[in-house]
Amino acid sequence: MxxxxxxxxxxxxxxxxxxxxxxxxxxxxxxxxxxxxxxxxxxxxxxxxxxxxxxxxxxxxxxxxxxxxxxxxxxxxxxxxxxYPCDNCGKIITKGKLCSDCADQLRHDLETFEKEQERKKERNITYYSLKDDTK
CATH class of the missing domain: 1.10.10 (Arc Repressor Mutant, subunit A)
Incomplete structure (x- = not known):
């Protein structure tokens, strides 16, 4: 276009x-x-x-x-x-946009983020109990 x-x-x-x-x-x-x-x-x-x-x-x-x-x-x-330079750190690379170190760091950061999101989701679960009025 x-x-x-x-x-x-x-x-x-x-x-x-x-x-x-x-x-x-x-x-x-x-x-x-x-x-x-x-x-x-x-x-x-x-x-x-x-x-x-x-x-x-x-x-x-x-x-x-x-x-x-x-x-x-x-x-x-x-x-x-x-x-050419890595888009993140400037290290010379031959393919892609990120060097292997920056790609690994990004992968690690994403995994950490996903685990944190799962933990937050688990915390938001509310448990209810039935009140026993017969006593």
Missing amino acids: EEISNCPRCGSLFMKTSFRDVCENCYKEEENLYDKVYKFLRKRENRAATISRVVEATGVDEELIYKWVRKGRLQPAVFPNMG
């Missing part, structure tokens, strides 16, 4: 689509930068380069490299030191 939006890079209006999140001019500029990064990484001696090394060698913004790894354009299987 298309919608009118401002380009996050230059601020101009454009039709935002599911596969393009910047205007046409910025998209072309990003593609040129992608080619520059990909040519750098294709060389055998640069395949294991870290993101900071790629930024230093090409001058491309770190956030763009993260974007390309998230979208699968730079695959960690081919370039082992490529990744």
Whole structure:
């Protein structure tokens, strides 16, 4: 679905689509930068380069490299030191939104929350007894 939006890079209006999140001019500029990064990484001696090394060698913004790894354009299987930061702690990861430590912590927190909800539910049970009026 298309919608009118401002380009996050230059601020101009454009039709935002599911596969393009910047205007046409910025998209072309990003593609040129992608080619520059990909040519750098294709060389055998640069395949294991870290993101900071790629930024230093090409001058491309770190956030763009993260974007390309998230979208699968730079695959960690081919370039082992490529990744992007965990949404919670910032540790470099290669898939998903959270690193394994943050995912485990979230899972633990959810289990604790569910147990607490069960305990609260059990506390709200009221027991009634019948009054014996025959005595």
